[in-house]
Amino acid sequence: xxxxxxxxxxxxxxxxxxxxxxxxxxxxxxxxxxxxxxxxxxxxxxxxxxxxxxxxxxxxxxxxxxxxxxxxxxxxxxxxxxxxxxxxxxxxxxxxxxxxxxxxxxxxxxxxxxxxxxxxxxxxxxxxxxxxxxxxxxxxxxxxxxxxxxxxxxxxxxxxxxxxxxxxxxxxxxxxxxxxxxxxxxxxxxxxxxxxxxxxxxxxxxxxxxxxx
Numbered sequence: 001x002x003x004x005x006x007x008x009x010x011x012x013x014x015x016x017x018x019x020x021x022x023x024x025x026x027x028x029x030x031x032x033x034x035x036x037x038x039x040x041x042x043x044x045x046x047x048x049x050x051x052x053x054x055x056x057x058x059x060x061x062x063x064x065x066x067x068x069x070x071x072x073x074x075x076x077x078x079x080x081x082x083x084x085x086x087x088x089x090x091x092x093x094x095x096x097x098x099x100x101x102x103x104x105x106x107x108x109x110x111x112x113x114x115x116x117x118x119x120x121x122x123x124x125x126x127x128x129x130x131x132x133x134x135x136x137x138x139x140x141x142x143x144x145x146x147x148x149x150x151x152x153x154x155x156x157x158x159x160x161x162x163x164x165x166x167x168x169x170x171x172x173x174x175x176x177x178x179x180x181x182x183x184x185x186x187x188x189x190x191x192x193x194x195x196x197x198x199x200x201x202x203x204x205x206x207x208x209x210x211x212x213x
Contacts, residue, residue, distance in 0.1 A: 064119030
């Protein structure tokens, strides 16, 4: 799951009393922002292992803090607490936290078993990355279905909707069809940060043209 993680952010942003869509884009990928930061420090680990699944060559063999259910709950609670402190809006804070937590459950659908409940085995994952005919339309359907709902509810500039859609499609195409890196380097994390930041900036740009709710 890549751009599909932003589907809950887009859908939630369509309704009151949601935080801004740019904020929700950060929430949706918060645990991956953290994972790639911890990858840089050697706290969590991955390697490229082509063939580990049909669609994704990443062997995510050690990520107990970011991709355990317990870790995701802690990230969600922390994000919700930060939103509450900034906005004083309990409902918006809860929605932001829920978007953070959605990441783990969407990963559960597609990952081969590499997720945990609290950082140690058993490892979980339903493995839809091994079934591209299911995973690919599901991911696109979730993402662009949510974008349609947002556009219908918030009436943003359609040019900006198209811009966000183009960015998301390009990122997903690179994720699915781009070359596989031979090894994990600092550039692996920097590339991830660039992709997350680009999508978030495009969402923020689109959200600035939406009508208030």
